[in-house]
Amino acid sequence: xxxxxxxxxxxxxxxxxxRKVATYGDIAALAGLPTPRMVGQVLREDGFDLPWHRIxxxxxxxxxxxxxxxxxxxxxxxxxxxxxxxxxxxYRWNPQF
DNA sequence: GTTGTGACCCAGC
DNA sequence: CGCTGGGCCACAA
Numbered sequence: 431x432x433x434x435x436x437x438x439x440x441x442x443x444x445x446x447x448x449r450k451v452a453t454y455g456d457i458a459a460l461a462g463l464p465t466p467r468m469v470g471q472v473l474r475e476d477g478f479d480l481p482w483h484r485i486x487x488x489x490x491x492x493x494x495x496x497x498x499x500x501x502x503x504x505x506x507x508x509x510x511x512x513x514x515x516x517x518x519x520x521y522r523w524n525p526q527f
Numbered sequence: 528g529t530t531g532t533g534a535c536c537c538a539g540c
Numbered sequence: 541c542g543c544t545g546g547g548c549c550a551c552a553a
Contacts, residue, residue: 454535465548470534477534485534493534500534 435461439472446484448507450523451516453488460525484523490515 439461446452454466463469470493473482483503486492491514492500501511509521 458535463549465550466535467533467549468535471550473534482534487534488536496534 435463435468436472436476439463439469440476440480443473443477443480443482443485446481446523448481448484449509449521451484451486451504451509451518451521452523453486453518455488456523457485486516488518490518492516 439457442457442460443452454469457463457469458466461469469485473480473485483492483496483500486500490511491497497514501514501516504511504516509516511517
Protein backbone atom coordinates (compact mmCIF):
# COMPACT_ATOMS: atom_id res chain seq x y z
CA UNK A 431 0.00 0.00 0.00
CA UNK A 432 1.15 3.50 -0.75
CA UNK A 433 1.49 5.80 2.22
CA UNK A 434 -0.65 8.55 0.77
CA UNK A 435 -3.60 6.35 -0.03
CA UNK A 436 -3.33 4.86 3.41
CA UNK A 437 -3.45 8.35 4.88
CA UNK A 438 -6.32 9.32 2.59
CA UNK A 439 -8.45 6.45 3.83
CA UNK A 440 -7.83 7.47 7.42
CA UNK A 441 -8.83 11.06 6.65
CA UNK A 442 -12.10 10.04 5.06
CA UNK A 443 -13.06 7.69 7.85
CA UNK A 444 -12.19 10.33 10.42
CA UNK A 445 -14.47 12.78 8.62
CA UNK A 446 -17.54 10.57 8.91
CA UNK A 447 -19.91 12.42 11.28
CA UNK A 448 -21.49 10.82 14.33
CA ARG A 449 -24.93 9.29 13.87
CA LYS A 450 -23.95 8.43 10.31
CA VAL A 451 -22.36 5.35 8.76
CA ALA A 452 -20.46 4.58 5.57
CA THR A 453 -19.83 1.35 3.70
CA TYR A 454 -16.42 -0.05 2.81
CA GLY A 455 -17.33 0.50 -0.81
CA ASP A 456 -18.05 4.17 -0.23
CA ILE A 457 -14.74 4.77 1.52
CA ALA A 458 -12.89 2.87 -1.18
CA ALA A 459 -14.56 4.93 -3.89
CA LEU A 460 -13.80 8.25 -2.19
CA ALA A 461 -10.21 7.22 -1.58
CA GLY A 462 -9.86 6.06 -5.16
CA LEU A 463 -9.10 2.51 -4.15
CA PRO A 464 -9.63 -0.26 -6.70
CA THR A 465 -11.29 -2.53 -4.17
CA PRO A 466 -13.00 -2.12 -0.78
CA ARG A 467 -10.86 -4.92 0.63
CA MET A 468 -8.08 -2.41 1.07
CA VAL A 469 -10.21 -0.35 3.43
CA GLY A 470 -10.51 -3.33 5.73
CA GLN A 471 -6.81 -3.91 5.47
CA VAL A 472 -6.06 -0.34 6.54
CA LEU A 473 -8.48 -0.55 9.44
CA ARG A 474 -6.95 -3.79 10.63
CA GLU A 475 -3.58 -2.09 10.94
CA ASP A 476 -4.41 1.51 11.86
CA GLY A 477 -8.06 1.50 12.80
CA PHE A 478 -7.62 1.62 16.55
CA ASP A 479 -7.83 5.42 16.82
CA LEU A 480 -10.50 5.90 14.18
CA PRO A 481 -14.31 5.74 14.33
CA TRP A 482 -14.22 2.28 12.77
CA HIS A 483 -17.65 1.49 14.17
CA ARG A 484 -19.16 3.78 11.55
CA ILE A 485 -17.82 1.61 8.74
CA UNK A 486 -20.09 -1.27 7.77
CA UNK A 487 -20.69 -3.61 4.88
CA UNK A 488 -22.91 -2.77 1.91
CA UNK A 489 -25.56 -5.07 3.39
CA UNK A 490 -25.86 -2.97 6.53
CA UNK A 491 -24.26 -5.62 8.69
CA UNK A 492 -20.84 -4.96 10.26
CA UNK A 493 -17.87 -7.30 9.86
CA UNK A 494 -18.49 -10.70 11.55
CA UNK A 495 -16.08 -10.53 14.48
CA UNK A 496 -17.14 -7.01 15.45
CA UNK A 497 -20.91 -7.17 15.07
CA UNK A 498 -21.65 -7.06 18.79
CA UNK A 499 -19.21 -4.34 19.74
CA UNK A 500 -19.93 -2.27 16.69
CA UNK A 501 -23.71 -2.28 16.96
CA UNK A 502 -23.38 -1.44 20.61
CA UNK A 503 -21.25 1.60 19.87
CA UNK A 504 -23.60 2.70 17.09
CA UNK A 505 -26.55 2.31 19.39
CA UNK A 506 -24.81 4.70 21.79
CA UNK A 507 -24.71 7.30 19.00
CA UNK A 508 -28.37 6.88 18.19
CA UNK A 509 -27.91 4.59 15.18
CA UNK A 510 -30.33 1.77 15.79
CA UNK A 511 -29.97 -1.63 14.17
CA UNK A 512 -32.79 -3.99 13.31
CA UNK A 513 -31.93 -7.69 13.39
CA UNK A 514 -28.19 -6.82 13.45
CA UNK A 515 -28.66 -4.67 10.37
CA UNK A 516 -28.36 -0.89 10.10
CA UNK A 517 -30.86 0.93 7.92
CA UNK A 518 -28.52 2.29 5.27
CA UNK A 519 -31.16 4.32 3.47
CA UNK A 520 -31.48 6.29 6.69
CA TYR A 521 -27.99 6.44 8.16
CA ARG A 522 -25.70 6.19 5.13
CA TRP A 523 -23.32 9.11 4.97
CA ASN A 524 -23.27 11.14 1.80
CA PRO A 525 -20.37 13.66 1.73
CA GLN A 526 -22.33 16.21 -0.31
CA PHE A 527 -25.25 16.57 2.03
C1' DG B 528 6.71 -18.00 -9.38
C1' DT B 529 1.97 -20.06 -6.76
C1' DT B 530 -1.36 -20.49 -2.87
C1' DG B 531 -4.11 -19.13 0.83
C1' DT B 532 -6.42 -15.61 3.40
C1' DG B 533 -9.05 -11.52 4.41
C1' DA B 534 -12.93 -5.58 8.72
C1' DC B 535 -15.49 -6.68 0.59
C1' DC B 536 -19.04 -6.28 -3.53
C1' DC B 537 -22.23 -7.61 -7.11
C1' DA B 538 -24.85 -10.31 -10.50
C1' DG B 539 -27.58 -14.43 -10.91
C1' DC B 540 -30.22 -17.97 -9.56
C1' DC C 541 -35.28 -12.85 1.26
C1' DG C 542 -30.62 -16.25 1.03
C1' DC C 543 -26.59 -18.89 -1.18
C1' DT C 544 -22.88 -19.25 -4.87
C1' DG C 545 -19.39 -17.98 -7.75
C1' DG C 546 -16.33 -14.75 -9.69
C1' DG C 547 -13.67 -10.54 -9.28
C1' DC C 548 -10.85 -7.70 -6.69
C1' DC C 549 -5.91 -6.34 -4.41
C1' DA C 550 -2.17 -6.62 -0.77
C1' DC C 551 0.69 -9.69 2.05
C1' DA C 552 2.86 -13.68 3.98
C1' DA C 553 4.58 -18.42 3.53
